[in-house]
Amino acid sequence: MIKTLIFDFGDVFVNLDKPATLREMKKFKIEEITPKTRDLNQEYEKGLISSEEFLQHYQEEYKVLEQADVLDSWNAVLVDFPKYRFEFLKKLASEKKYQLILLSNTNEIHIDWIKENVSFFDEFKSYFDAFYLSHEINFRKPDAEIYEFVLKNHDLNPEECLFIDDTKENTGAAEALGIHTWNIDPTKEDVIDLFRAKKELF
Template identity: 70%
Template sequence: MIKTIIFDFGDIFVNLDKAATFRELEKFAIKKLPEVITRKNLEYEKGLISSEEFLNSYKNEFGLEHGSITNSWNAILIDFPEYRFNFIKKLSEEKEYQLILLSNTNEIHIEWIIKNVPFFEKFKTCFDAFYLSHEINLRKPDINIYEFVLKTHNLNPEDCLFIDDTKENTEAASAMGIHTWNLNPSREDVIDLFTIKKELF
């Protein structure tokens, strides 16, 4: 029986356009990200470098001003439908499950969310734990991020369901014995959890 539900954030609650950032960068004649920039992206998601250092890495590589980089970086973020907030709020009020959020994200994206999603702080309070990769210095699908959550909350993997739209993330969790739902945002919605994964409940 599932006792703990672990949710991703992007394309689970917040709608994303994952190709948008690169489309924006292409406007500046950037056709491909060099390895040094790809590495900076990963370091930034782990909170290993500051926003300033992250922005400067793009500025030094491509000659872009911080505003242009930030706008391109945030183009991935579309909106946060309030009905999904209402879903998690109701689930939280029912207190039948421990609720954990586990997201690969970064400071610039969260600043956009805070500015553009008026119910974000209330959303955070719906969870028993709220883990953002840049705050805990861990990133999916690295195995240590799942170990961190399991150990911190003394969880049995077989009692947990992890919901994420990225297959490599759910595969890593599944390998540890955690139940998973690799949600397809083009045809599935988190609010249908108890219909789509009814066999677990």
């Protein structure tokens, strides 16, 4: 029996355009992200470097970019947050049937954009029993440590948890710990259909 729902944020609640950052950078004749930058992006998601250090790296690694160009390219992945998904979460919280946890790989610049552009973000956040962002807890998916952190923090039985995420690598890591998962396909599925899509668990 599921008692705890653990949600990803991007492409579960917020619509993403994941190729957008590189697409924007190609406007400046930058054809690919270097391995050094990929590693740094992960460090930034874990909160191991500051936003200032992150921006400085991009300007040093890709010298044609001004800081505003980096910010615009980085935030281009964020599309919108449909209000009906917020309403789904609000209703779910009001029913008080499940413990609700958000577990997201994200970073300070993206969350700042969300705060500025999503009027209901604070209310959305308030409906969760816990709201974990990778850059605040220094773990990121799919590392086992992030799931173990949540399980231990809330004294959870993995078999009573359902984790919803759009990335197969992330749901696979959760499954390895005994957590039920829904690897949602954002091109075909929507989080509001949770109880129909995973009806066998409820």
